[in-house]
Amino acid sequence: MSSAWAAEQQLPLQHPACGCLGSLGCLHDVSRAMGQLSPDQSDFDTRFLEVGGLDLDTVGVRPQGRLLLSPVMPVVDETGTSRGVHRPMVAVLLDQMWRSARDGITLSRSLGLPANVGTLVAPFARDEDLEALWQDRPKFLRALLGLRPSAVIGPSYSTWVGHSWLEQRYAMKRSLEVVRIFQDQGLFAIPHLAWGRRRDAEDLGDWLARNEPAVAAVDAQCVGPIFDAWLAELAWLRDQLHTRPALIVGGIRSGLRLQRIVSVWPECSFIYNGVRLAASHRQLRLRSDGRLTIVRYGRAPMGDLSLGLMPQDSQEPSPDLLYRRSLHEFERSLARCRGRSGLPPNSVLIDGDPVSPATRGQRRDGIVASISAPDRKSVGGRWHVR
Secondary structure, eight states: OOGGGTTOOOOOOSOTTTOOOSOTTOOTTOOOOTTOOOTTSTTHHHHHHHTTSSOGGGOOOOOOOEEEEOSEEEBOOSSGGGTTOOOSEEEEEHHHHHHHHTTTSOHHHHTTOOTTOEEEEEOOOOHHHHHHHHHTHHHHHHHHHHHOOSEEEOOOOOOOTTOOHHHHHHHHHHHHHHHHHHHHTTOOEEOEEOOSSHHHHHHHHHHHHHHOOSEEEEEOGGGGGGHHHHHHHHHHHHHTOSSOOEEEEESOOSSHHHHHHHHHSOSEEEEEOOHHHHHTTEEEEEOTTSOEEEEEOOOOOOOOGGGTOOOOSOOSOOHHHHHHHHHHHHHHHHHHHHHHTTOOOOOEEEEOSOOOTTTGGGSOOOOOOBOOSOTTOOOSOTTOOO
16 A cells, blocks of 8 residues: 555544444434435435436546647636637636626637637536536536537536535536546536545546546645645555556646646646636736746736727726736746656546557546635545645
8 A cells, every 4th residue: 555545644533422434324413414425315316317427437437539739728708818729629617607608609610719729618616516417417518519619627526524424425426427427428528526535546446447538637625734645645645556647737836736747647638727816916927936926916007808999098907918818827837847757747638539459558547626616625635644
C-alpha cells in the first residue's frame, strides 16, 4: 500500500448515541439535504434501483472517438470579456450552456467560435442546479444534442464531509450513470472522478482499470486546506493504473499547486476560468515567491464591448484584455511546469478508438478535472492526519 494511506483515519461511522456502525437499519440524524439518499425516504427503493445499486461495475464506458485537448482550455461565454479567446478546445459552463440552448443552434455558432475550435461543456454548478439536471435528464440531454459540443464532462454530485457512505456512494454512482446515458446518445462523455472514503477510491481505481476511459475529470477547486492529502490520494490512484486516462483539471490558478499537480500527473490539461475576475476589473498575478496576488483596476468609462467598442480616454485595461493577460500568464506558468517534467507544452490528442492488448500500454497518460462550487465539498483527503 502506498504511503499516501499510511496515516489513514476514517470518518467515525459509530454514532455516539446508539452505537450503530452506519447500518441501513439505523435512522439517526437522517439529513434532508437535497440529493441525499436515506433508507427512511419513501422513494428509497426507486432511487436505489434507478442507478442499479451502489456497485460501480454495473456502469461501463465504451471506447469513443478522438478529442484534441489543448494544455489550457479557457472558459468562454457570450460577453465581450472572453472575446477572441480561442484555443483548440474551450470550456463552457452550465449557465452559459443553458443560455446558448435557447438559440436553437450549435454551441460553437451561438458563441461565435471558429469552426476549428472545439467546445467542452463543464457542468460545474451549485448542488441544486446539478440536482435539477438529474431530475430532468431528458431536458439536459435534449439541450446537449441540439448544441452538439465536442465533449461533455459528467456532473459531480457532492460527497460531503460527514455524509454517510451510502450517500457518498450514491453520488458517485449517479455521476457515472449520467456518463453512460450521454454515451448511449452518441455524446463524447467524460467521467468525473470523486470519492469519499478509501474503499471508494479503491473501487474507483478498479473501475478505471477495467473500463480504461481515455479521459476523465477531477475537481481541484474545492479541496481547499486538504489539498496535500487530496494530491497524495490522486498520486496513489494513478499508481494503481496501468493505462492512465488523460486528466483535465479545473479550479487551479498559477502557482505552487499547479506545479505540484503537473509533477503528480504530468500529462494533464487545465480548464481556466478568469471571466468573472476580468469582468470585475481584477487580474491575478504570480509573485516571485510562487503565491498569487490580485491587482484591482478602477472601472473604465463604459463602452459597448459586445460591439467591439472600447472604453475611450482611459488608461485602464478593458476586461477582455485583462482576461487575455491572465490566461497568457497561466499558460506560461504551465509551460514552465511541463518543461520541468520533460514534457512539451503541446496539445494532447485523445484517441479513444479500441486498441490491441499489445499497444494498449502505449496510450498517452492524463486525467480530467472540473471546477465546482462551494469549498465545503469533499473529494478526498480526510484520511490523513496533518
